Amino acid sequence: MIILLLFPLLTSLALAIWPIPKEYKHGDTVLWISKDTSFEWAGAGDVGTLKVQPSRNFDFRTTSNAHVTIQVEGNRRRVKRYSEAPTGDEMIDQAIYSAKQTIFKKNFVPWKFHPRNWTEPSTENRTYISTVTVQVLQDDPEGIAKPLAGTVDESYALELSEGGNVSITANSSVGIVRGLVTFTQLFYKHSGGGGAYTPLAPVTIFDVPVFQHRGINLDVARNYFSIKDIERTIDAAAYNKMNRFHLHVTDAQSWPLEIPALPELSAKGAYRPGLTYTPDDFANLQYYASMQGVELITEIDMPGHTSSIALSHPELIAAYNIQPDWDTYCAEPPCGTLKLNSTKVTDFLQQLFNDLLPRVLPFSSYFHTGGDEVNKNAYLKDDSVNSSEPAILQPLMQKFIDSNHDQVRAAGLTPIVWEEMLLDWNLTLGADVVVQSWQSDKALAQIVAKGHKALAGNYNYWYLDCGKGQWLNIDPSISASSYPYEDYCAPFHNWRLAYAYDPLASVPNDAHHLVLGGEAHMWAEQTDPINLDRMIWPRGSAVAEVLWSGAKDAQGRNRSQIDAAPRLSEMRERLVARGIGAEPIQMPYCTMEGMVCQLGYQP
Incomplete structure (x- = not known):
């Protein structure tokens, strides 16, 4: 029996494909899958010569050696050095292995x-699935693992017949990766140890993302996160079909990224020895992400949020760690900004970029130069400027950004900046520059009105750190007026709020194409490895569905939270099964009994 996916969902099954596919039909026949089921796949030029992949032992893991991973196939061991991004074949190989593990x-x-x-x-x-056939229909474009937005087709088609034949086709290797993720979500574990089954055969799915850039931004400077923490976050992002991982790797509080040309930066700027990311770590992380169809985008925020540089280069930083009235000069302590008219700063950044950007280029097409929350008052303490007047500062900031972006382009990368550089400083940015918005929908509309490609991420919806209360201590003199000590973006942004946000709501139809997508942001003032998973997931999953499937359904209505809740609850279970400490959505009573937990429900 074929069932067209209709909502509200049946109470007996969540039918959880997350994010929701563009087109989805299923039946009610039970099929089983065995560890011996073979996966056969072919590239665009290999049709008729399918590569057979039975249940072999293929393990992907990093070692402590520089740029090295050991891949195990049976008894054979081979070394892979992380000097370049993986090929499409390698990505599919890993995706098949990962699907079996899942x-x-x-x-x-x-x-x-x-x-x-x-x-x-x-x-x-039992009726078993006999074969999973995977086919890439076109040759992959150059840079398949490090694409500019819109250059890789991530669509896929999945068919599972009632007789047990599976076909996954796509126009690119990344599309196959996405299709294999969906394939895993059709199956459940049997409590009797009887293997895995799907109750949904036959299945027909066609799927394609609405937005080209779908990401998580993780701040690893306010708190330190281990490589395993970051990899786990990348795993979860990939399983939600996100394709960007934004690594906010340095900030005012610490500089954990090792720069071989400037070893003193992390030696003095990290919180303590060992809480750093070595060049090997950095390369491995970039490769690890790209193997799953996730492009890691590195951000070195500047000229603000750079106080940690003063610990090794005090001559480069103005308004460093001013107390007690720090809030006059910066958004949070310790204050400090790169001097705006200093040749020493220019030389320093040249050295930094010459070291770092070539190590980014093999794995990404972008580099994020920051630019948020630059307080003009800081330049009153800048001996190369001695002014806070916009008429004096603006041309200096223009020169600063032009110089940085020229270096980024010369390295073969595309610059990204925060919205303030365009909207608050009124800089002229290159047509290639992607502008990341965070303050309002109005700001997003202003960015695209100026003709720039934009990333959405309104803090009122997609800042996942909000609502934890003040992390600043409140002096008794202002304690009463600060009560109840909420943070600037309170309250806590629950998944329903994140799910309700439409990145295109403020953007005219003729400018929709300029909104590349967006990101959910995990700033780490009050997040560390202990609560990382539950702070991001499954709220990040809600963002992922908006970015993959769109905020509107096929009828142009806001997507139903009643539909989403049981599916997101099931996605949460899948994340937990994969080792992600995601928070629950509802208690089991609600998911077991269907409509009983609806408020205002009218049958």
Whole structure:
């Protein structure tokens, strides 16, 4: 029996494909999958000569050696050096291995999504999926693992017949990666140890993302996160079909990124020895992300948010660590900004970029130069400027940004900046520059009105750090007026709020193409490895569906939270099964009993 996916969903099954596909039909036949099921795949020029991949032992992991991963195939060991991004074939190879791991080792029993009297499918007289055929229909474009937005087709088609034949086709290797993620979401673990099954056959899916840039921004400077923490976050982002991981790697509080040409930066700027990212770590992270179709975008924020540089180069920083009235000069302590008219700063940045950008280029087409929250008062303490007058500062900032972006372009990369450089400083930016918005929908509209490509991320919806209360201590003299000590972006942005945000709401139809997508942001003043997972997930999943599937359904209506809740609850279970400490959406009673937890529901 074929069922067109209709909502509200059946109470007996969440039918959780997350993000929701563009087109999805399913049946109600149970099929099983075995560890011996073979995966056969072919590239655009290999049709008729399918490569067979049975249940081989293929392990992807990093070692402590420089730029090295050991890949294991049976008893063979081969070394892969991380000097360049993976090929499409390598990405598919890894995606097949990962799909098997997810289905057979990182799966869950879906008891929370059925009534109490639910009986699992019988393990007798099983019909098994015989073969999973994977086919790339076109040759991959150059730079498949490090694309500019819009240069890679991520669409895919998935068909599962009632007889057990599976076909996943796509126009690129990345599309295959996305399709294999969806394939894993069709299956559940059997509590009796009977393997994995899907109750949804036959299945027909066609899927394509609405937005080209779908990302998570992780701040690893306010708090330090281990490589495993970052990799786990990349894993979760990839499983939500996100394709960008924004690494905000330095800030005022610490400089954890090792720069071989300037070793003193991390030696003195890190919180302590060992809380750094070595060149090997950095290369491995970039490769790790790209293997999953996720492009890691590095940000060195400047000229503000650079106080940690003063610990090794005090001559470069103005208004450093001013106390007690620091809030006159910066958004948060310690204050400090790169001097705006200093040849020493120019020389320093040249040396920094000459070291770092060539190590970014193999894995990304972008480099983020920051530019947010630059306080003009800081330049009263800048001996190369001695002024806070916009008429004096603006041309100096223009020169500063022009110089930086010329270096970024010369390295073969495309610059990204925060919105203030365009809207507050009124700089003239190159037509190639992507402008990241965070303050308002009005700001996003202003960016595209100026003809720039933009990234959405309104802090009122997609700042995942909000609502934790003040991390600043409140002096008794102002304690009463600060009560109840909320942070600037309170309250906590729950998943429903994040899901309700439409990045295109303020943008005219003829400028929609300029909104490349957006990012959810995890600033780390009050987040560390202990609460990282639950701070991002599954709220980040809500953002992921908006960016993949769009904020509107096929009828142009806001997507239903009633539909989304059980699917997101199931996605949460899948993330937990994969080792992600995501928060729950609802208690089991709600997901087991269907409509009983609706407020204002009218049948």
